[in-house]
Amino acid sequence: MKEKILVSACLLGLNCKYTGDNNGAEEIDEFLKDYEVIPICPEIMGGLATPRPPAEKVGDKIVTNEGKDVTEQYTKGAQECLFLAQKYGVKKALLKKRSPSCGYGEIYDGTFQHHSIEGNGVTADLLAKNGVEIIQIK
Numbered sequence: 001m002k003e004k005i006l007v008s009a010c011l012l013g014l015n016c017k018y019t020g021d022n023n024g025a026e027e028i029d030e031f032l033k034d035y036e037v038i039p040i041c042p043e044i045m046g047g048l049a050t051p052r053p054p055a056e057k058v059g060d061k062i063v064t065n066e067g068k069d070v071t072e073q074y075t076k077g078a079q080e081c082l083f084l085a086q087k088y089g090v091k092k093a094l095l096k097k098r099s100p101s102c103g104y105g106e107i108y109d110g111t112f113q114h115h116s117i118e119g120n121g122v123t124a125d126l127l128a129k130n131g132v133e134i135i136q137i138k
Contacts, residue, residue: 046077
């Protein structure tokens with residue numbers, strides 16, 4: 001039986017990124033060949049549409065480039081991802097770098113200028129605090 005892993009759906013080639021496209025790459029498929037993959041998109045799982053305005057973490061909030069607070073949707077999506085991890089005994093997650101949901105150790109700084117700062121996205125942080133190993137790619 002293969003080990004289960006949560007994977008940011010955009011990394012799998014699903015067009016769920018805020019722009020409506022994806023971050024898929026062949027090296028991801030190669031990395032995942034020995035796992036049972038459970039795709040996640042915290043933003044969609046939290047009720048946001050695709051495409052959607054870009055959002056970044058500003059203090060304790062997640063806000064769009066239009067100033068709309070979407071913290072509630074990001075938090076709901078993170079909780080749904082944790083639910084799946086716990087339900088299926090998932091111990092690892094392969095997540096998108098710098099995302100306000102999935103970034104781990106490094107996220108965008110809230111200026112919408114593609115500058116990074118130290119920090120964690122909402123989902124990555126919640127999963128890590130509950131014992132899920134976070135792997136970052138792309």
